[in-house]
Amino acid sequence: MARSTLYQLVASDLRRTIYSGALAPGDQLPTEAELMHAHQVSRNTVRLALGELVNEGLVTRTPRRGTVVRERRPLLMHPQRELRPQPQEETREAFAWAVSQEGRVPSQEIEVSIVRPAEEIASRLELADDELAVVRRRLRFVDGQPYNTNDSYFPLALVGDSEIARPGDIERGANKVLEELGHRQVRVVDDIWARMPNSAETERLQLQLGTPVIVYLRVGYDEDHTPVRVAVSVLPADKHLIRYELESR
Amino acid sequence: MARSTLYQLVASDLRRTIYSGALAPGDQLPTEAELMHAHQVSRNTVRLALGELVNEGLVTRTPRRGTVVRERRPLLMHPQRELRPQPQEETREAFAWAVSQEGRVPSQEIEVSIVRPAEEIASRLELADDELAVVRRRLRFVDGQPYNTNDSYFPLALVGDSEIARPGDIERGANKVLEELGHRQVRVVDDIWARMPNSAETERLQLQLGTPVIVYLRVGYDEDHTPVRVAVSVLPADKHLIRYELESR
Numbered sequence: 322m323a324r325s326t327l328y329q330l331v332a333s334d335l336r337r338t339i340y341s342g343a344l345a346p347g348d349q350l351p352t353e354a355e356l357m358h359a360h361q362v363s364r365n366t367v368r369l370a371l372g373e374l375v376n377e378g379l380v381t382r383t384p385r386r387g388t389v390v391r392e393r394r395p396l397l398m399h400p401q402r403e404l405r406p407q408p409q410e411e412t413r414e415a416f417a418w419a420v421s422q423e424g425r426v427p428s429q430e431i432e433v434s435i436v437r438p439a440e441e442i443a444s445r446l447e448l449a450d451d452e453l454a455v456v457r458r459r460l461r462f463v464d465g466q467p468y469n470t471n472d473s474y475f476p477l478a479l480v481g482d483s484e485i486a487r488p489g490d491i492e493r494g495a496n497k498v499l500e501e502l503g504h505r506q507v508r509v510v511d512d513i514w515a516r517m518p519n520s521a522e523t524e525r526l527q528l529q530l531g532t533p534v535i536v537y538l539r540v541g542y543d544e545d546h547t548p549v550r551v552a553v554s555v556l557p558a559d560k561h562l563i564r565y566e567l568e569s570r
Numbered sequence: 571m572a573r574s575t576l577y578q579l580v581a582s583d584l585r586r587t588i589y590s591g592a593l594a595p596g597d598q599l600p601t602e603a604e605l606m607h608a609h610q611v612s613r614n615t616v617r618l619a620l621g622e623l624v625n626e627g628l629v630t631r632t633p634r635r636g637t638v639v640r641e642r643r644p645l646l647m648h649p650q651r652e653l654r655p656q657p658q659e660e661t662r663e664a665f666a667w668a669v670s671q672e673g674r675v676p677s678q679e680i681e682v683s684i685v686r687p688a689e690e691i692a693s694r695l696e697l698a699d700d701e702l703a704v705v706r707r708r709l710r711f712v713d714g715q716p717y718n719t720n721d722s723y724f725p726l727a728l729v730g731d732s733e734i735a736r737p738g739d740i741e742r743g744a745n746k747v748l749e750e751l752g753h754r755q756v757r758v759v760d761d762i763w764a765r766m767p768n769s770a771e772t773e774r775l776q777l778q779l780g781t782p783v784i785v786y787l788r789v790g791y792d793e794d795h796t797p798v799r800v801a802v803s804v805l806p807a808d809k810h811l812i813r814y815e816l817e818s819r
Contacts, residue, residue, distance in 0.1 A: 329770065337688070376766045395763065404818040440586070511814045514644065515764035515784050515807035517625045521578065533782030533807065535764050558764035558782065565760045565814055569653040 331360050331370035339379055339390055350380060350388040376531070395562040396420065396463070400511055400539070403496070416471070420463050428462045433488045435477060442474050445540050445551050453477040455486045457495065460525060467526050468560060473552040479504065495550070496541075504549045506541035513537050515558060526557055533558045580609050580619035588628055588639055599629060599637040625780070644811040645669065645712070649760055649788070652745070663743055665720070669712050677711045682737045684726060691723050694789050694800050702726040704735045706744065709774060716775050717809065722801040728753065744799070745790075753798045755790035762786050764807060775806055782807045 338344050351359065356367045371388055374380045382388045396419060403415045420427035438446070438454045446454060454474045461468050473495060475485055484491050485498050496506060518526070518534045528534075534555050541550040556563075587593050600608065605616045620637055623629045631637045645668060652664045669676035687695070687703045695703060703723045710717050722744060724734055733740050734747050745755060767775070767783045777783075783804050790799040805812075 332768075373768050376768060400814070401816060404816055506818065508815065508817050511816065513762055513784075513812040513814075514810065515782050517780055517782065519581075519622050519625055531766055533764050533766065535762075535784075561763065563762040565649070565762075566757070567650060567653055567760065568757050569755065 327362060328366045328369035329373070331356065331362060331366060332373040334360070335370065335374060336379065339374075344390050346390050346392045348390045349386065350390070352387060381529075391559075395560055396468070398537075398556070398561060398563045399565075400537070400563065401565060404506075404509065416461055416469075425463050426465070428465070429490075430460045430462075431488075431490055432458045433486065434458070435486070438474055442551050442553070445538075446474060446476055446548050448476060455480050457485070469554060469556045470522075470525065471552060471554045473550060475499070475550055479549060499541075499543075499549055504543040504547070506549060507544050508542045508546075510540045510542075511537065512539075513563060518555070518557075522555055526555070528557055529559075535561060535563065537563065576611060577615045577618035578622070580605065580611060580615060581622040583609070584619065584623060585628065588623075593639050595639050595641045597639045598635065599639070601636060630778075640808075644809050645717070647786075647805070647810060647812045648814075649786070649812060650814060653755075653758065665710055665718075674712050675714070677714070678739075679709045679711075680737075680739055681707045682735065683707070684735070687723055691800050691802070694787075695723060695725055695797050697725060704729055706734065718803055718805045719771075719774065720801060720803045722799060724748070724799055728798060748790075748792075748798055753792040753796070755798060756793050757791045757795075759789045759791075760786065761788075762812060767804070767806075771804055775804070777806055778808075784810060784812065786812065 335350065344350065350356075350371070353364055353367050353371075356362075356370075357364055360367070371380070371382065374388075375382060379391060380388050381391050398419060399415070402418070416429075417427040434456055435453050436456050437443075437451075438448070438456065442454070443452075448454065455477050457473045457475075459471045459473075461471065475495070477486070479502065480486055480499070483498050483502060485495050491498060499506065513535065515533050515535050518528055518532070522528065522534060526534075535558050537554040537556060539550075539552045540548050541552075543549050584599065593599065599605075599620070602613055602616050602620075605611075605619075606613055609616070620629070620631065623637075624631060628640060629637050630640050647668060648664070651667070665678075666676040683705055684702050685705050686692075686700075687697070687705065691703070692701075697703065704726050706722045706724075708720045708722075710720065724744070726735070728751065729735055729748070732747050732751060734744050740747060748755065762784065764782050764784050767777055767781070771777065771783060775783075784807050786803040786805060788799075788801045789797050790801075792798050
């Protein structure tokens, strides 16, 4: 039997143990020596198998604690929720809502500035060459840990005189302010992709090596089909799950 | 000025050139020497800047051709399309349709088997402990290159006597067969996340080092709220973009 097949068998066995719940988050896997004995394989084969599980984000390895099943509590994001009428008492932003639902504590840092946005934003906002945008950049925390970023861009011409262009949080949400300005979003287009983070993201989000990010970009259009908002979220892939529910017509 | 800031400035400058279209896919970037001269920085700074762009999937570096803007033609996936009534003449599967739309040639290899599925599939299909599933595993190609995989699971009890459990392609699609069996899918739940590929995926999909995959998992429910299908797609992140369009109610 080729070695590649052998280590994959060991990995597959361990994977089953984790998915079945026999090993829970925080539990230690057997030591390398124990795995060598149990599967009658070499240390190298065991290490290759464990490497697979690390790659898949199922376990972490530390010199002190050995191999441990990773804490998997991805935050469930419901991009559809933002479009539904919210109960009067629920004015919080979708992120804060989702985090609180799970009994965790949300917080954020927000920074507002006026910029000439990158081409991929400017073209989506249909800005003219010299047109500016307001960007509200948020770094969000869960239980005090950096969790994701969300940068929302608005055409300066549209929001320059509103709260959106001023520093600080808007309690009722920027979407509500857009609505008051006569630009209620009636349609959104969500694009989702993934990539490796750049160094600024790795630092800002305190990412572990080898963690990809999901990029989730929403363009909101008003009743005149004018794009009024582009929101870009960068979501560390080990901590987020995006869910859509659709009914057939 | 700290070096980290300096190389980020150079990276940002190159990024702008690519996004603006001044450098198109397949174009070579200036050489390291040219960049050192243009930006008045060290070779090390240039290399750090180029490393950023490689990480972001914007360029590839080869010893022979230097740094080249990456061919970026991600396939646009519309998960909502499958739920809409299809025109009579359009019986092809969503993937084949999307690929043909772009003037590219789709093909696939399909393998049908009966399995005891992994826990994460079995629980979503609400299978009893010893219940089996039919899995239709597809490796899909675009212009002859491996592109993504799609594994669809069905409860054996439901589809055992149908075409779904037999080898080979189903021209009108497995969803149509489910419908004929009295299990039309009226609601789906789509979960989207990302991770690094495992070695089997890297090999099967011929992935470049450092390319994450998007996992897109759809559970389909019939009118009785019974899960009748779980489809798992593994999509190399550099080649796919998932898009949802939503209207506010």
